[in-house]
Amino acid sequence: MLGAIVGDIVGSVYEFDNHRSTSFPLFSPDSFFTDDSVMTCALASSIVADSDFGKTMRRYGEQYPGAGYGGMFRRWLADERMGPYGSFGNGAAMRISPAGWAFATLDETLRRARAYTEVTHNHPEGLKGAETVAGAIWLARQGRSKTELREWIVKHSGYDLSRSCDEIRPVYEFNETCQQTVPEALTAFLESTSFEDAIRLAVSLGGDCDTLTCITGSVAEAFYRGVPAEIEREALARLDEPLREVVRLFRGRFCS
Helix, strand or coil: CHHHHHHHHHHHHHCCCCCCCCCCCCCCCCCCCCHHHHHHHHHHHHHHHCCCHHHHHHHHHHHCCCCCCCHHHHHHHHCCCCCCCCCCECHHHHCCHHHHHHCCCHHHHHHHHHHHHCCCCCCHHHHHHHHHHHHHHHHHHCCCCHHHHHHHHHHHHCCCCCCCHHHHCCCCCCCCEHHHCHHHHHHHHHHCCCHHHHHHHHHHHCCCHHHHHHHHHHHHHHHCCCCCHHHHHHHHHCCCHHHHHHHHHHHHHHCC
């Protein structure tokens, strides 16, 4: 789940000022965590405590009211009577990475990913996006090759992964849906040669950059067996202490 947070923080400064190149400083004084990191930590906290995820998300929403939530999700956070609202937004996939680390089997991972997602994003595309990312993380943790990962992703989701990053980059625009974020994020991972390269490729695609790069980073961390130490230090330094503590607790229990 740290890979997701790294992707969010690195991509934060390029969300509305896309950078269509892999050459850029990974971190700057302006890099910051957004709702992607907050809700990733909310899920991690809920899994560690075995608590109600909906209540945990609302609690984190109160603690981090200015994190950059989308309009409908912001309404959901503020109204305890509001149930799932049929969303297929990419928020379903950006927050799901802890589910890819916490469970023993692929079937349980997919089942839990669906349950965590349908609290808000209960549209089939939202559920599919979250399941696919969580499943890819689980499979990467088992040492599956990129060929095997690609085959499973396409079989499970039906996503078109035929375009390369070079083909995506010139025409890709800002999009907040799972169906036009998750395939691009996974393509960046599949083309990468290292964790850092995955992050750089994801940023270079543009679009909803912090969320796209968050998703890429979540799978890259599992496949490349962690986050490089210097990148980890830079990312953790940009979280506040409560979020850092959630990362420590979750990783100590599930990622060691």
